[in-house]
Amino acid sequence: MSTExxxxxxAVNGIRTALGIGGVLSVIVGILILAWPGKTAMVxxxxxxxxxxxxGLVYAGLGIFSKNRGGWSRVGHIVLGIVFIIAGIVAFLNLxxxxxxxxxxxxxxxxILWIVEGVVALxxxxxxxxxGWTIFFAIISIIAGIVLLFSPIWGATVLWWLLGIALIVLGIIQIVRAFRFGKQDL
Structure with missing residues (x-):
């Protein structure tokens, strides 16, 4: 066998492994979303x-230890770092x-994005x-956006479930690709 x-x-084995691992992880996360949507969302x-x-620690560190920045830049980084740290701690305390x-x-x-997308399409x-398709797309986009604005938690739940389903489907496809990658079709 030549070096080439x-x-x-x-290289083919490395790509196949990466595709396979990515596919398996995608399927696992998709199953977790569908089986335990609330707990997975908390994670x-x-x-x-x-x-x-x-x-926050990085921003605060940049503000504290950076000698090349001016005073307001350093203060801004420190304040931003503190805000990030507080937000993270508050999120953990009330997960x-x-x-x-x-x-x-x-x-x-x-x-909001779907409404804007519909208006831009128009x-x-x-x-x-x-x-015709542009008008159809715009109307569907605007209606879907309005529905999400009136029931954002319900909409986020539906989008979360769709994400779980998509991850499972795409993960399976990725696993199949891993087995097929580098093989010549006859």
Whole structure:
């Protein structure tokens, strides 16, 4: 076996392994979302809280230890770091409420984004290749956005379930790709 083919086989095996691990993790997370949606959402909220605390420590450290920044920049970094740290700690102390707030926030945010997306689609009607589909898309987007604004928690729950289903489906596809990657179709 030549060095080139050994390197190629090693690269293919590495890619197959990465695809397989990514697929399995995707399926596991998707199943967790569907089986325990509330608990999984709390875990996601806890991860975000950990990130907030870590980012806060970094910002505070930049403000405290950076000699190249001006006074206001250093103060700004320290204040931002403290805000991140406090937000992370508060989220941990009230994990259930923080999870509900995050769902509410995301539901409202997605609702607003869908309304804006629908309005933007309508503004491009003059350039649209298919005016009918553009109008249809815009109307559906605006209606879905309004529904999310009036019931953001319900909307976030539906989006969470759809994410779980999508992760399972895409994870299975990724696992199949891992087994098929690098094999020549006959």
């Amino acid at each position: 083919s050994a390197a190629e086989k090693s 996601v909220t806890a991860i975000i809280a950990i990130y907030a605390i870590a980012a 259930g409420q923080a999870t509900a707030w995050l769902a509410l926030f995301l539901g409202i945010l997605v609702g 503004s491009t009607l003059g350039d649209a290749a298919s005016r």
